[in-house]
Amino acid sequence: MAKLSVNVNKIATLRNSRGGNVPDLIKVASDVERFGAQGITIHPRPDERHIRYQDARDLKKTVKTEFNIEGNPIQKFVDLVLEVGPTQVTLVPDAVDAITSNAGWDTVEHRSFLKDVITTFKKNGIRTSIFVDADVKMIEGAAATGTDRIELYTESYAQKYATGAHGEAVSPFTEVAKIAHSLGLGVNAGHDLSLDNIKFFKENVPYLLEVSIGHALICESLYLGLDNVINMYLNKLK
Numbered sequence: 001m002a003k004l005s006v007n008v009n010k011i012a013t014l015r016n017s018r019g020g021n022v023p024d025l026i027k028v029a030s031d032v033e034r035f036g037a038q039g040i041t042i043h044p045r046p047d048e049r050h051i052r053y054q055d056a057r058d059l060k061k062t063v064k065t066e067f068n069i070e071g072n073p074i075q076k077f078v079d080l081v082l083e084v085g086p087t088q089v090t091l092v093p094d095a096v097d098a099i100t101s102n103a104g105w106d107t108v109e110h111r112s113f114l115k116d117v118i119t120t121f122k123k124n125g126i127r128t129s130i131f132v133d134a135d136v137k138m139i140e141g142a143a144a145t146g147t148d149r150i151e152l153y154t155e156s157y158a159q160k161y162a163t164g165a166h167g168e169a170v171s172p173f174t175e176v177a178k179i180a181h182s183l184g185l186g187v188n189a190g191h192d193l194s195l196d197n198i199k200f201f202k203e204n205v206p207y208l209l210e211v212s213i214g215h216a217l218i219c220e221s222l223y224l225g226l227d228n229v230i231n232m233y234l235n236k237l238k
């Protein structure tokens with residue numbers, strides 16, 4: 001069984017859009033755990049447009065399952081992660097102005113930088129993961145950094161799967177998961193996974209330990225809850 005870590009960035013986006021504390025991120029994360037999710041993921045970005053650095057500190061006090069913090073290891077992110085001490089840190093090479101994560105690490109070019117950062121986190125008892133494309137060279141490069149895990153960047157899978165080319169979409173991920181496992185790396189995955197594409201991914205990617213899912217899961221939750229909530233309003237307006 002692969003663990004489900006729910007990315008709550010979108011809850012923070014909604015909260016920030018009105019300036020108050022609705023929805024309450026801490027309560028949502030606790031409820032997500034109560035409903036059975038095995039982890040909470042956040043991805044604070046330098047502009048704090050959704051998750052604020054203070055959210056990471058507050059969540060650390062309440063999250064009882066696995067706490068995963070993702071981000072580009074600029075100094076203030078490294079300091080935050082060391083202060084908070086989550087279960088896992090996932091390193092993502094985001095550009096400051098990226099709308100969302102749009103690339104995996106070049107683990108060959110950035111090997112020595114990644115190695116240093118990973119050593120620091122591991123010394124502090126934090127499990128490490130590196131966000132990478134399904135590319136054998138990048139997986140081998142990741143193994144050379146000493147990281148505990150990789151997170152496979154699944155946008156290309158989601159896009160191809162949506163066209164109906166299911167086998168073609170998943171085959172690079174099947175291959176690199178086997179290689180990662182043989183190199184001693186744990187395998188996580190994330191980005192654009194959804195109710196539509198997750199089952200096929202899980203069935204075809206061996207050694208999958210954890211998926212982090214945010215955007216689709218929150219959209220699906222809104223949509224699947226809409227009928228119920230509209231009827232609750234209609235009842236109150238009778």
Ligand SMILES: CC(=O)[C@@H](O)[C@H](O)COP(=O)(O)O
Nearest residue numbers: 009043070092100101190191
């Ligand atoms: C690392 C990754 O795959 C991302 O999907 C990310 O964590 C989502 O970030 P945003 O919510 O800012 O799009």
Ligand SMILES: NCC(=O)COP(=O)(O)O
Nearest residue numbers: 007190191192212214215
């Ligand atoms: N690491 C991926 C993640 O946390 C969520 O990505 P998405 O489901 O919001 O695309």
